[in-house]
Amino acid sequence: MSPELHLQMIINRNAELHEQAANHRRALQAEAARKNRAEGERRRSFFGKINAA
Structure with missing residues (x-):
């Protein structure tokens, strides 16, 4: 086999x-x-985590 x-x-x-x-x-x-959703945990959006000051 050739190199x-x-x-x-x-x-x-x-x-x-x-x-x-x-x-x-x-x-x-x-x-x-799927496992997290089945356990009731929901992902939050990035903008949902920002607190308006």
Whole structure:
């Protein structure tokens, strides 16, 4: 196998693994959000946290 082909295979596999990791993180975040909503916790908007003085 030529070095160029081997390098290209490594680059492609690295990209695939990064994509899988990102998908897994999104799935975990979605599950955590569903769990929080099920427990009655609601997310507040950024502007809802600002107190007018």
